[in-house]
Amino acid sequence: MKEFTAVKNRRNTSSMKWDRMDRIYGIDNPEEILPMWIADMDFSAPQPVxxxxxxxxxxxxxxxxxxxxxxxxxxxxxxxxxxxxxxxxxxxxxxxxxxxxxxxxxxxxxxxxxxxxxxxxxxxxxxxxxxxxxxxxxxxxxxxxxxxxxxxxxxxxxxxxxxxxxxxxxxxxxxxxxxxxxxxxxxxxxxxxxxxxxxxxxxxxxxxxxxxxxxxxxxxxxxxxxxxxxxxxxxxxxxxxxxxxxxxxxxxxxxxxxxxxxxxxxxxxxxxxxxxxxxxxxxxxxGEPWLEKLLKTVSDNMDYVIETLTARVPGVKITKPQGTYLLWIDYRGTGLSEDEIMDKLLNKGKLALEPGTKYGEAGRGYLRMNVATCLSTVRDGVERFIKSMEN
CATH class of the missing domain: 3.40.640.10 (Type I PLP-dependent aspartate aminotransferase-like (Major domain))
Structure with a gap:
């Protein structure tokens, strides 16, 4: 499944995900930040397309x-x-x-x-x-x-x-x-x-x-x-x-x-x-053969994130989704406010996730993470998350 393992450089392609973080997050160093926020993938489209x-x-x-x-x-x-x-x-x-x-x-x-x-x-x-x-x-x-x-x-x-x-x-x-x-x-x-x-x-x-x-x-x-x-x-x-x-x-x-x-x-x-x-x-x-490989890749990525983050970051809970390529991360057990955890993620971990209140007040205490990317990038994102939560 090489189409799901290759790292694609998407910077400087007018990508909302990769090239607009300075505006979305109000940061001065977007090139240092790993984006795992907006819901598009880092994979090439199916070859027939x-x-x-x-x-x-x-x-x-x-x-x-x-x-x-x-x-x-x-x-x-x-x-x-x-x-x-x-x-x-x-x-x-x-x-x-x-x-x-x-x-x-x-x-x-x-x-x-x-x-x-x-x-x-x-x-x-x-x-x-x-x-x-x-x-x-x-x-x-x-x-x-x-x-x-x-x-x-x-x-x-x-x-x-x-x-x-x-x-x-x-x-x-x-x-x-x-x-x-x-x-x-x-x-x-x-x-x-x-x-x-x-x-x-x-x-x-x-x-x-x-x-x-x-x-x-x-x-x-x-x-x-x-x-x-x-x-x-x-x-x-x-x-x-x-x-x-x-x-x-x-x-x-x-x-x-x-x-x-x-x-x-x-x-x-x-x-x-x-x-x-x-x-x-x-x-x-x-496109269906490509989609079948995608779903296997995303499911494996989710399993890795859930197993690793919940083991290494106290207070974090994640239930594997039934669908989408998005994880809804419950961090209420950490005791951190949304502002505090977003500050840690962006400024210490150099990781861009979406704050739960973007989805309404009912989303407070959650983060949304997009794992539709190659495993090496997912691993990088997980390590950045862990780093951001270190005392």
């Missing part, structure tokens, strides 16, 4: 493009084969990313002042986008039990009663790494139907799931309520193509789909670019 993009580049003409039926076929076949989800090409609308898609859904299907429900700790745009669009934010905080999270459905229902129009759901969950079981998904749909709430299901991490767990698309358990669900998917997280900017909204309801299509037109949103089209199709058609 690279080859397809090279072939497109060699063509030499880069005019206006669109998402062809063959691209949609590739998505539909992937969802069927990988997730037992029978979608239709006409349900799909392209977007430049899942985050822009979330913004479009909030803007189109809710009005200023109306309420959007989230379940923190959760991916920051779930709160940031509705707030910036002057929507009211309702939070039903997840309940932490034995290193994982559950939904308190009594509180969830009470939240839905507060004039909620849209629930933004993270499936699988980021940062907790939960692959939600079917009964939980069914109860979410039941309650949202009871209070006539639309659901946006962000399933960008759907392919990054470790056996024996299996991702279940929310729409597959919704039955007659499937039309209230908008699902966001993308090859970008799975195959490390975030810079290509390609995502899909899968929208069974024709009325919602037309509203979102009109919103795109109102903002002059064009189709995917010429490289996004070929990358998307190649990834879904030929």
């Amino acid at each position: 690279i080859d397809a993009m090279k072939e497109r580049l060699d063509h030499g003409v880069f005019g206006y493009s669109y998402v062809c039926e063959d691209c949609k076929d590739a998505i539909r076949e992937w969802m069927s084969n990988k997730h037992s989800w029978q979608t239709k090409n006409e349900w799909m609308l392209s977007h430049h990313g899942v985050v822009p898609a979330i913004a479009s859904v909030v803007e189109t299907l809710t009005n200023a002042g109306e309420t959007v429900l989230i379940t923190p700790p959760v991916y920051p745009p779930f709160s940031g986008i509705p707030s910036l669009q002057t929507r009211t934010l309702e939070e039903c905080t997840l309940v932490e039990k034995n290193g994982t999270y559950e939904i308190d459905f009594d509180k969830f229902e009470e939240s839905l009663k507060r004039n909620v129009k849209l629930f933004i759901f993270c499936n699988p969950h980021n940062p907790g790494g939960i692959v939600w079981p079917v009964p939980v998904l069914q109860e979410i749909v039941r309650l949202c139907a009871k209070y006539d709430v639309l659901i946006l299901s962000d399933e960008i991490h759907a392919d990054l799931v470790f056996a024996p767990y299996k991702h279940t698309p929310l729409h597959t358990v919704a039955g007659d309520e499937g039309n209230r669900i908008i699902t966001c998917v993308a090859p970008t997280k799975t195959f490390n193509l975030a810079g290509i900017q390609a995502a899909m909204m899968i929208i069974p309801d024709e009325g919602l789909r037309e509203q979102l299509r009109d919103n795109g037109m109102a903002h002059g949103q064009m189709e995917l670019n010429a490289f996004a089209n070929v990358a998307l199709k190649a990834a879904y058609r030929h």
